[in-house]
Amino acid sequence: MLGILKRYIKRLILLRELIAVYFSDCYQYAKYSATFNTELNQSRRKARIIRLCHGIEKGLSLPAPRPGFGRSKVIELMRLTSEYGKAHGPDDVYSVACETINEYCEFNSHHGWNDSQIDALLEKLTDTISLVENRLGQSAGIIELSRDHIQAEVGKSYSQLVRSRHSVRQFSGEPVSMDVIENATALAIRAPSVCNRQCWKVHLFQDTNVCQRLLNIQQGGKGFEHLVTTILVVAADLNVFWPVRERRQPYIDGGMFGMSLVTALHSFGLGTCCMNLALTPRRERRFRQEANISPNQALIFMIAVGHLPERFIVAASPRWSLESYIVRHDNS
Numbered sequence: 001m002l003g004i005l006k007r008y009i010k011r012l013i014l015l016r017e018l019i020a021v022y023f024s025d026c027y028q029y030a031k032y033s034a035t036f037n038t039e040l041n042q043s044r045r046k047a048r049i050i051r052l053c054h055g056i057e058k059g060l061s062l063p064a065p066r067p068g069f070g071r072s073k074v075i076e077l078m079r080l081t082s083e084y085g086k087a088h089g090p091d092d093v094y095s096v097a098c099e100t101i102n103e104y105c106e107f108n109s110h111h112g113w114n115d116s117q118i119d120a121l122l123e124k125l126t127d128t129i130s131l132v133e134n135r136l137g138q139s140a141g142i143i144e145l146s147r148d149h150i151q152a153e154v155g156k157s158y159s160q161l162v163r164s165r166h167s168v169r170q171f172s173g174e175p176v177s178m179d180v181i182e183n184a185t186a187l188a189i190r191a192p193s194v195c196n197r198q199c200w201k202v203h204l205f206q207d208t209n210v211c212q213r214l215l216n217i218q219q220g221g222k223g224f225e226h227l228v229t230t231i232l233v234v235a236a237d238l239n240v241f242w243p244v245r246e247r248r249q250p251y252i253d254g255g256m257f258g259m260s261l262v263t264a265l266h267s268f269g270l271g272t273c274c275m276n277l278a279l280t281p282r283r284e285r286r287f288r289q290e291a292n293i294s295p296n297q298a299l300i301f302m303i304a305v306g307h308l309p310e311r312f313i314v315a316a317s318p319r320w321s322l323e324s325y326i327v328r329h330d331n332s
């Protein structure tokens with residue numbers, strides 16, 4: 001009896017601890033993320049601009065983009081970019097946005113699509129566009145690549161392997177063999193994990209109908225989902241975690257493993273596109289039911305995998321200059 005009571009009290013203490021840490025996470029996110037802080041400072045403007053740019057570069061990298069696609073988003077991007085330029089000056093963000101807008105307009109005009117509102121907004125931006133040099137030394141918009149180029153790059157060095165990876169949204173349709181999935185997983189499991197607990201699970205789907213249904217629930221594959229015939233869902237087994245303070249560990253270990261898997265697949269010359277599983281609870285239930293993944297596994301993200309076509313287009317997704325990532329804490 002005393003034993004049961006002690007166990008019960010211990011559980012209550014743990015539950016209190018769990019609620020407190022989740023409350024603390026909730027407080028941090030609510031206070032510092034842009035969920036409620038909607039007033040636009042430089043970081044928030046930058047994030048909105050890059051998200052809109054990504055929508056355009058992704059659209060341009062799809063197998064068959066529709067001329068005039070994403071019109072309202074482009075108009076919003078032009079407005080935000082102009083506002084950003086006035087508030088913060090023409091920096092890397094501004095330059096990437098201008099280049100992306102230019103590529104969008106070039107694509108439309110190449111397809112005989114004219115839009116007077118966009119032309120007028122572009123004219124307003126044009127004066128400053130010509131003054132902006134691309135200081136990042138990387139292109140924005142889209143990049144055209146070939147399978148041969150990727151296959152040559154991946155074998156050269158770690159640096160070339162990493163630099164030649166892009167999210168691919170065009171696949172040849174050739175089936176992905178079990179061998180390559182196993183070989184890539186054998187490399188991915190070399191990822192580090194907390195106390196070597198290896199929470200990783202990789203769920204493989206190659207039935208075309210199931211893949212389509214999963215993508216339909218996930219919603220991030222519009223414009224290329226019909227080409228996806230292999231999906232990997234990366235998950236983390238919650239059974240291997242117990243301290244309350246490890247609540248984020250499934251996502252950390254699962255994320256590190258997932259990235260290793262993506263790099264391994266790329267090293268075998270396959271194309272991959274990570275796809276978020278940031279689903280609402282209701283959608284997550286539907287997804288789990290369709291994928292037959294029980295709630296004892298945290299869903300980390302999924303990966304669309306396929307063979308590369310001979311030639312294909314990817315979103316450039318440029319990165320910022322190094323000083324925007326490295327925060328030095330010494331005085332030298």
Ligand SMILES: Cc1cc2nc3c(=O)[nH]c(=O)nc-3n(C[C@H](O)[C@H](O)[C@H](O)COP(=O)(O)O)c2cc1C
Nearest residue numbers: 054165166167220221273274275276277301315317
């Ligand atoms: C967790 C995660 C979720 C993502 N979800 C999607 C998605 O749903 N659809 C999509 O087309 N791309 C998705 N992406 C791909 C990103 O758009 C891409 O990684 C980013 O733009 C950088 O481009 P790069 O992968 O070519 O370097 C996702 C990436 C990550 C890491």
